[in-house]
Amino acid sequence: MARLLFFTQEAFRALRRNGAPSMAAIMTTVVTVILLGVLIPVFQGAQAKSEQVRDSLEFRVAIYDDATRAEIAALDRELREIPHVESVELITKAEALNELKEDLGKDKGDELTAQLNHNPLPANFAVKADDAGNLDEVRASVTPPGPDGKPQPISPIVQKIFDRQEESEKIEQVTSALKIVLTVITAMLIVASLMLVGNTIRLSIYTRRREVEVMRLVGATRWFIRWPFMIEGVVVGFLGGLVAILVLWLGKLTIVDPLSDSIDFLAAQNSTTLSFPALVAILFAAAVLVSAVGSGVTLRRFLKV
Numbered sequence: 001m002a003r004l005l006f007f008t009q010e011a012f013r014a015l016r017r018n019g020a021p022s023m024a025a026i027m028t029t030v031v032t033v034i035l036l037g038v039l040i041p042v043f044q045g046a047q048a049k050s051e052q053v054r055d056s057l058e059f060r061v062a063i064y065d066d067a068t069r070a071e072i073a074a075l076d077r078e079l080r081e082i083p084h085v086e087s088v089e090l091i092t093k094a095e096a097l098n099e100l101k102e103d104l105g106k107d108k109g110d111e112l113t114a115q116l117n118h119n120p121l122p123a124n125f126a127v128k129a130d131d132a133g134n135l136d137e138v139r140a141s142v143t144p145p146g147p148d149g150k151p152q153p154i155s156p157i158v159q160k161i162f163d164r165q166e167e168s169e170k171i172e173q174v175t176s177a178l179k180i181v182l183t184v185i186t187a188m189l190i191v192a193s194l195m196l197v198g199n200t201i202r203l204s205i206y207t208r209r210r211e212v213e214v215m216r217l218v219g220a221t222r223w224f225i226r227w228p229f230m231i232e233g234v235v236v237g238f239l240g241g242l243v244a245i246l247v248l249w250l251g252k253l254t255i256v257d258p259l260s261d262s263i264d265f266l267a268a269q270n271s272t273t274l275s276f277p278a279l280v281a282i283l284f285a286a287a288v289l290v291s292a293v294g295s296g297v298t299l300r301r302f303l304k305v
Contacts, residue, residue: 025291057132061079062124063159064122075157233292248280252276
């Protein structure tokens with residue numbers, strides 16, 4: 001216990017004596033943790049939003065206007081029995097017209113309605129797959145090959161199948177590319193952050209290399225020299241992580257939370273698996289651990305006397 005107290009006192013004495021390098025190490029830790037604390041939620045939010053977009057992909061199965069209730073019910077059952085179908089919803093003619101009006105906007109929708117003598121849109125089934133990658137397979141199952149090899153609808157009341165296949169493919173490509181890009185950026189930032197913190201700690205220790213060499217020459221053991229530096233690293237990581245977490249917390253309260261109701265991307269972060277308290281706890285622990293280990297590892301080259 002006495003030795004630990006001595007090492008701690010030596011660490012704080014070194015921090016006071018080497019104010020500039022110590023402050024540089026603390027500020028480097030602050031900036032690194034803040035960058036990671038911003039980028040990781042952005043990565044999570046992008047993933048959550050892309051999953052929401054992928055889950056909303058669907059295609060429509062239009063039916064003839066003269067279809068009976070029994071035929072509609074039978075088609076509903078057949079659609080639900082197709083593998084990889086997650087949900088099937090009947091959209092009536094009136095609901096289809098309302099959807100079109102919403103897509104066009106209020107003014108254009110009202111103008112269109114005023115020009116129509118009747119509702120030309122067919123009733124249809126909205127079919128969603130359990131995964132965006134299975135959408136084409138489900139769509140093909142609605143019109144399987146007939147005896148002549150040509151696609152035949154699974155029910156005679158099926159008028160046509162329509163969807164936004166081109167948009168679906170684009171969304172699929174964009175979300176996949178987005179995941180790859182954000183993963184690469186996150187990995188690069190983590191590596192750069194570790195190197196930045198390590199170089200700052202190395203610079204701080206380099207300014208005191210003569211002190212380490214003298215201690216080695218008078219017979220001090222490697223761990224006797226290393227412990228104060230590692231405790232110093234813990235203090236640097238603790239202070240840097242604490243300041244960064246306070247900044248992230250203030251940013252969440254003043255920027256993210258107020259805008260979550262109006263910006264879907266920010267609201268998507270609420271559905272991520274890693275919550276904000278868990279994120280700051282991981283970042284804080286990582287800041288302390290990296291600073292402590294970095295101090296011990298960096299010091300190794302100066303102990304070879």
